[in-house]
Each structure stands twice: as C-alpha cells, then as structure tokens.
Amino acid sequence: MSSHIHVSPTGLFWENTFFNLALAVYLIAVLCYLAHLLGKEQLGRFASHLLRLSFLVHTAFIVTRAINVQRVPFVGSFEFGNMFVWATVLVYLWSEWRMQEQFYAVGAFVTPLAMLYLAYLTVVPLLFPAIRISRVHSRLAPVLQNKWLTVHVSTSIFGYAGFTLAFAAAVMWLLKRYLKSDHLITRALPGSKTLEEYMYRGAAFGFLFQSAMIITGAIWADISWGRYWGWDPKEMWALITWFVYAVYLHARFTRGWTGLRTVVLVMLGWVCMVFTWIGVAWLLSGLHSFG
Amino acid sequence: MTPEKTDLSAQENKKSALQQLLQFLSSMQLGLILLILLAVISVFATLQENETAISNIYHSWWYLGMMAFTALNLLLCTIRRFKPLTKLVFRPQKLTSPASLRKLPHHCELPLTQTTTEAAALAQAEAVFQRQGLQVEVNTGPAGKVLFAERGKIGYFGSLVTHFSLLVILLGAMYGSLTGFEQRSGGLAGDHFHVAEGGFRVDIKDIRMEPEEDPTVRPRVFSELEVTKDGRQLAAGTVAINQPLRFSGNSIYHTTFRYVADVLAKDLTSGREQQLKLWDVDRLQLDREGKVNLHVMQFFPNFSMRQGGVPYSKNYLPENPVLVGLLIENGIAVRNVFLRLNVPEVINTGSGEVELLMSGFEQAAVFTITRNLGRPILFSGAVLLIIGLYLCFFTFPRRYWAVFDQDGGSLIIGGRSRNRLLLAKELEQLQKDITSRGGEADV
Numbered sequence: 001m002s003s004h005i006h007v008s009p010t011g012l013f014w015e016n017t018f019f020n021l022a023l024a025v026y027l028i029a030v031l032c033y034l035a036h037l038l039g040k041e042q043l044g045r046f047a048s049h050l051l052r053l054s055f056l057v058h059t060a061f062i063v064t065r066a067i068n069v070q071r072v073p074f075v076g077s078f079e080f081g082n083m084f085v086w087a088t089v090l091v092y093l094w095s096e097w098r099m100q101e102q103f104y105a106v107g108a109f110v111t112p113l114a115m116l117y118l119a120y121l122t123v124v125p126l127l128f129p130a131i132r133i134s135r136v137h138s139r140l141a142p143v144l145q146n147k148w149l150t151v152h153v154s155t156s157i158f159g160y161a162g163f164t165l166a167f168a169a170a171v172m173w174l175l176k177r178y179l180k181s182d183h184l185i186t187r188a189l190p191g192s193k194t195l196e197e198y199m200y201r202g203a204a205f206g207f208l209f210q211s212a213m214i215i216t217g218a219i220w221a222d223i224s225w226g227r228y229w230g231w232d233p234k235e236m237w238a239l240i241t242w243f244v245y246a247v248y249l250h251a252r253f254t255r256g257w258t259g260l261r262t263v264v265l266v267m268l269g270w271v272c273m274v275f276t277w278i279g280v281a282w283l284l285s286g287l288h289s290f291g
Numbered sequence: 292m293t294p295e296k297t298d299l300s301a302q303e304n305k306k307s308a309l310q311q312l313l314q315f316l317s318s319m320q321l322g323l324i325l326l327i328l329l330a331v332i333s334v335f336a337t338l339q340e341n342e343t344a345i346s347n348i349y350h351s352w353w354y355l356g357m358m359a360f361t362a363l364n365l366l367l368c369t370i371r372r373f374k375p376l377t378k379l380v381f382r383p384q385k386l387t388s389p390a391s392l393r394k395l396p397h398h399c400e401l402p403l404t405q406t407t408t409e410a411a412a413l414a415q416a417e418a419v420f421q422r423q424g425l426q427v428e429v430n431t432g433p434a435g436k437v438l439f440a441e442r443g444k445i446g447y448f449g450s451l452v453t454h455f456s457l458l459v460i461l462l463g464a465m466y467g468s469l470t471g472f473e474q475r476s477g478g479l480a481g482d483h484f485h486v487a488e489g490g491f492r493v494d495i496k497d498i499r500m501e502p503e504e505d506p507t508v509r510p511r512v513f514s515e516l517e518v519t520k521d522g523r524q525l526a527a528g529t530v531a532i533n534q535p536l537r538f539s540g541n542s543i544y545h546t547t548f549r550y551v552a553d554v555l556a557k558d559l560t561s562g563r564e565q566q567l568k569l570w571d572v573d574r575l576q577l578d579r580e581g582k583v584n585l586h587v588m589q590f591f592p593n594f595s596m597r598q599g600g601v602p603y604s605k606n607y608l609p610e611n612p613v614l615v616g617l618l619i620e621n622g623i624a625v626r627n628v629f630l631r632l633n634v635p636e637v638i639n640t641g642s643g644e645v646e647l648l649m650s651g652f653e654q655a656a657v658f659t660i661t662r663n664l665g666r667p668i669l670f671s672g673a674v675l676l677i678i679g680l681y682l683c684f685f686t687f688p689r690r691y692w693a694v695f696d697q698d699g700g701s702l703i704i705g706g707r708s709r710n711r712l713l714l715a716k717e718l719e720q721l722q723k724d725i726t727s728r729g730g731e732a733d734v
C-alpha cells in the first residue's frame with residue numbers, strides 16, 4: 001500500500017508542462033542530431049544547443065516533481081526512468097564538451113536511446129496495457145526512507161548512463177564497419193579507434209558507478225532487511241551486468257582485445273542492464289517483490 | 292626492445308608442471324572463464340523460483356566452490372603480480388634509445404635547427420614536461436642523455452587494489468556466514484526471549500505504534516529493547532524499520548508486527564475460565580476430547596467484508612477490531628467465527644457450550660536477530676573496491692622518454708599510457724610547446 005500525496009493544481013500544471021516541453025525539445029534535438037548525421041552538418045551545433053535547453057527543462061521538471069512529492073523523485077518506474085534519462089543526457093553532454101564538440105554524430109545515437117527510455121515511460125504503456133507506469137505522487141514507504149537508498153539510486157543512474165554511452169558507440173562501430181566507406185553516415189562517424197575509446201570510457205565510467213550501486217544497495221538492504229545480499233533476481237541481474245562488463249574490461253585491458261569481440265561484449269552488457277532495469281520487473285515479476 | 296615490458300610471457304618457456312598449474316590458476320583466462328560461468332549460471336538461476344534458486348544453486352557446494360575458485364584465482368594473481376608491479380612502479384626503466392622510442396605506438400620526432408645542442412633540446416623538453424605537471428629526471432646511458440618523465444604512478448596499483456578488495460569482500464562474506472546466525476523472535480511489551488546462539492536475552496520494554504497520516508499505510512512500530520547477558524546490559528535502544536539495534540556484530544531488526552487478542556474462554560457447563568492471548572495461527576481446543584478446535588486465522592483492526600464474503604481490513608485504525616477463526620470439528624472446517632470486541636460468542640461443541648469473549652488486543656513486534664561479524668571486513672572491501680576502480684579508470688599513469696638523436700639532429704619523444712587518446716593529445720601538446728619554445732631560443 002502506498003500513500004498518495006495531494007498535489008496542488010499549480011504544482012501539477014508545472015510538472016506536466018515541464019515534462020511535455022522537455023519531451024518535445026528532446027525530440028527536436030534528436031531530429032537535428034540525426035539530420036547532422038545524414039549530411040546536414042551545420043545542424044550539429046544547433047542540436048547540441050537544443051539538447052542543453054531540453055536538459056534544463058528536464059531538470060526543471062525533476063525539481064518540480066521533487067517539490068510535488070516532497071523528496072528526491074526516484075521511486076517507481078516513472079521517476080527513476082526520468083532520472084536515468086536525465087543522467088544519460090548529462091553524461092553525454094559532458095562527453096561532448098570533453099571531446100571539444102568534435103563528434104556530434106555520437107549524439108545521433110545517444111539521444112535516440114534516451115528517447116527510447118522515455119518511450120518506455122510514455123508510449124509503451126499505451127501499446128502494452130500489461131506494462132503500467134504510474135505517475136502517481138506517493139509518499140515513501142518507511143523502508144525506503146534511508147539515505148543509502150538515495151546514494152544507491154544516484155549511483156545507478158550514472159552507471160546506466162555510462163553503459164548507454166558505451167552501447168551507442170558500439171552501434172556506431174558496427175555501422176562504421178559494415179556500411180560502405182563512402183556512405184553518408186560512415187563519413188560523419190568518428191574513427192573506429194575513437195569509437196572503441198568511447199566505448200571503453202563509457203563502460204569504465206558505468207562500471208565504477210555500477211559497483212558503487214551494488215555496494216550501496218547492499219548497505220541499504222543490510223540496514224532495512226537484515227541481510228546485505230538476498231540473491232534476489234534484481235540483485236543478481238545487476239551482478240550479471242557487472243560480470244559482463246568485467247569480462248569486457250579484462251579482455252580489453254590486459255588481453256588487448258579490440259574490434260568486434262569487444263563490441264559484442266559491450267552490447268551484451270547493455271542488454272543485461274536493460275533487463276535488470278525493465279525485464280526483471282515485468283518478466284520475472286512473479287518471483288520477487290520490488291520493481 | 293621497448294621500455295617497460297610488463298607481461299611475463301617471454302620468460303615462461305620452461306616450467307615444471309606445478310608452475311604451469313599455478314600459472315593457469317592465476318591466469319586471466321581462468322578468471323574470464325569463471326566470470327562467464329558465474330554470469331551464465333546466475334542467468335539460469337534467476338529464471339527459477341527465488342527460494343529454489345537459493346537452496347539449489349546459490350547455496351550449493353558447487354556454486355560456492357566456484358566462488359572459492361574465483362577467490363583462489365584472484366589471490367594467486369594478486370600474489371604473482373605483486374613483485375613485477377612494484378618493480379614497474381618504483382624501478383621503471385629510465386634509459387632507452389632512439390631506436391626503441393621509434394617503435395612505440397606513440398612517439399614523435401622534432402627536427403631541431405642545426406644550432407640546437409643536445410643539452411638545449413633536453414632542457415627545453417624538461418621545462419615543458421615540468422609545466423605539464425610531470426616529474427622529470429635526466430639520466431645518462433649508453434645512448435647518451437635520456438629524459439624520463441612520469442605522472443600518476445599510483446594508478447598502476449588500480450588492478451591490484453581492485454583484486455585485493457574483491458578478495459576482502461569474499462573473505463568478509465565467508466567469515467560472516469561461518470560465524471553468523473539468524474533467528475526470528477517476537478513478543479508483547481513486557482515479554483522477553485533468549486537468543487541461544489548469541490547467549491543473550493532480549494527484553495521488550497515497550498512497543499509503540501505510530502499511525503501514518505494515511506491510515507491505509509502500515510503504522511510504524513517502535514520497540515524499546517534491552518539486551519542483557521547474565522544480568523549485565525549489552526545494549527539498549529529503539530528498533531524500527533530502517534533502524535536496527537546493533538551491538539558487537541549483532542543486529543536486531545524490526546521485521547513485522549502482529550495484533551494479539553486477549554480472549555476469555557469460559558466453559559459454560561463447568562464454569563471454568565481461561566484467559567488467553569491468541570496470535571494468528573494459534574489453535575484453541577474447545578472440548579475435552581480435542582475434536583472441536585478453533586484455528587485463529589487473522590486479526591482485522593478495522594473489519595469489513597468484501598462482496599463474496601471475503602473479510603478485509605479497511606485500514607489500520609482499530610475502529611472495528613475482529614478476530615476471525617475457523618471452527619474445526621473432527622478435522623472438518625465447519626464455519627467461521629467472528630470475535631468482536633466485548634461481544635461474547637457461544638460455541639456449541641456437542642458436549643457442552645463454550646463462550647469466547649475478546650476483551651482487548653495488543654501489538655506484538657517480531658524481530659530478526661542476526662550476527663554478522665564480517666560487516667567491517669565487507670565495508671573495508673567495498674571502500675577498497677571503489678578506490679581500486681577509481682585508480683584503474685580515472686587515473687592515467689603515463690611515462691615519457693626523450694632522447695636527442697645525434698645523427699638526425701632531432702629530439703625523439705615516446706610515451707606510454709593506458710589512455711591512448713590522452714597520450715596522443717598530450718604528446719601533440721608537448722610537441723607544440725617544445726617547438727614554439729625552441730623557436731624562441733633560436734632567435
């Protein structure tokens with residue numbers, strides 16, 4: 001049983017407005033990034049500006065949501081999903097800035113992924129009634145009122161964001177490899193070596209935060225339930241994801257693996273990550289208790 | 292020969308069988324195989340019912356054995372890498388030659404003007420390296436003066452610290468489970484229970500219930516506990532959700548709460564009275580032969596009935612408390628019995644009549660008592676893991692060598708780092724800085 005919070009109409013209005021606005025500007029930014037990829041090179045910078053703008057609006061949404069629910073909004077699929085998208089865009093923008101805005105093409109792959117995640121929160125439940133994404137404002141259950149949970153969720157969104165970036169680079173690597181070298185897209189993409197470095201940085205970044213997420217989750221579980229590890233499917237899938245990226249990092253780091261083999265590992269890791277996030281809740285939901 | 296060959300493969304030609312075995316046990320191939328196996332088995336396990344997976348897989352000898360094998364792999368790898376790694380970090384090869392620098396994947400060659408001397412070129416490079424925050428030294432070897440510059444060497448310990456931390460975590464988990472226990476106990480305010488494995492006694496001094504603003508949400512229960520051993524106090528405090536009582540590796544957690552009904556049972560034939568405290572699942576014998584029994588089903592604080600006769604509680608407010616039981620005669624369920632507060636219920640047992648009267652109810656708390664002596668070890672391991680991963684991925688130890696090639700009159704700079712992008716960028720910058728400074732010097 002969860003307890004609903006009464007939200008003022010004004011609060012609700014701003015929350016919905018910011019959300020819809022962020023969604024709309026994100027979509028336009030995605031289109032501009034894609035146009036950049038498909039030859040309209042001058043749109044890259046514009047796309048980046050739009051993305052920053054939508055990120056700010058999205059931040060405003062998260063802040064209003066926080067005010068409306070009177071806490072950090074990270075509980076339930078809707079709030080967590082938004083935090084996750086927010087972190088993904090932040091990490092991407094940071095990487096874009098770090099790479100001195102040389103590669104807007106990466107944005108043409110990261111931002112559609114972020115849109116895919118947002119689609120899971122908005123469109124997918126309309127298509128699949130079995131998937132319900134509640135937007136209800138609810139109070140935190142007592143067991144969730146713990147500062148370690150806040151750290152747990154904060155680290156998880158950055159872990160997932162890093163893996164998303166790595167996955168985007170992996171997709172680009174495949175395109176670079178299998179499209180003709182004079183193809184429009186191929187020419188817009190960074191070199192294979194740079195993409196592998198992107199993949200590596202993203203995976204390493206994600207791996208650090210994924211590790212921190214597992215640890216802080218265990219600390220929270222130890223305080224709340226009297227056990228730090230319960231072999232719960234959600235815990236296990238987080239660990240499986242961790243294993244896959246550990247394999248990738250070892251293979252690359254010491255065994256010097258490059259190319260397709262590492263790309264496959266990074267993609268597999270992403271699949272595990274998405275399954276941990278979404279799959280466990282809907283497909284293994286009969287077996288465990290939290291989503 | 293390139294500077295800093297870190298792998299040991301070159302020396303591994305002739306080895307005894309034991310050495311080869313140790314080699315394999317400490318190898319990353321084995322590490323990768325184990326990681327993949329653990330991942331695949333875990334995927335399979337999550338498709339099972341969780342309780343089944345725990346007993347059949349996670350707690351099976353072979354799964355735990357595989358974990359132990361992983362620990363062994365990590366331990367041997369850590370030991371084997373330790374000496375070469377400290378050598379790499381603290382006694383790096385500082386001398387090199389133009390030829391070997393040219394073989395490095397990242398190197399550059401700066402043709403300098405005829406007038407530039409070796410000393411001037413190296414001095415320029417030294418100044419630029421220092422400005423980049425690198426530690427620089429110049430040594431003389433067979434090929435002449437060699438400049439050696441490095442930064443962030445602590446980062447080389449990343450994998451060692453990471454592996455060690457994983458060992459610490461596994462060790463902490465093992466130690467905790469070997470020395471630990473878990474027990475579930477509960478009671479009413481004023482009750483006490485013993486924790487045999489811990490050798491202590493727990494007194495429930497008080498149980499307080501704080502309803503939530505929204506009465507459909509489970510109220511919070513706060514229990515005042517005192518833990519004693521041979522009359523000596525070990526700990527005392529409040530236990531609630533997210534607020535365990537901890538003392539010397541033991542923890543007492545709030546697990547759940549129950550309502551316990553005070554019921555007066557009166558044999559109307561003999562006039563005998565019995566005051567009872569009834570918990571859910573208690574069984575109450577109503578006749579002398581034991582053929583008629585009441586199975587206590589559930590206590591509803593605010594009783595109501597759904598369509599179709601399913602009882603439920605509207606919320607947690609004790610506005611209409613009802614204890615529901617099932618009357619069993621000769622092993623067959625006959626009917627439900629609803630005990631309302633202060634409303635007597637008479638049951639005909641065939642051999643007489645029994646009157647049941649619920650006169651009140653209390654809250655009982657249920658606790659989980661555990662011992663985990665591995666907690667500090669686990670925590671240290673976790674902290675080390677984060678430090679280790681940070682060192683692995685966010686510090687970029689790098690080294691540069693520069694020599695003046697007398698023949699070509701050029702300065703050759705080579706670099707090594709895990710971070711190739713950073714290396715390329717930094718090398719380019721160094722090159723730019725040295726050239727521009729060189730220009731100045733020559734004017």
Ligand code: HEM
Pocket residue numbers: 246249250253254317318319320321322323325326361364365368372376449450451453454457680683
């Ligand atoms: C269950 C987890 C792990 C196992 C079983 C494992 C096992 C191993 C083994 C056996 C090696 C080979 C040592 C050698 O040949 O010199 C190795 C190397 C390495 N591992 Fe791990 N490892 C694990 C986790 C990690 C993690 C989480 C990291 C962090 C990124 C890591 C980083 C490294 C690095 C950097 C090396 C290369 C060592 C070096 O060149 O100094 N390992 N690992």
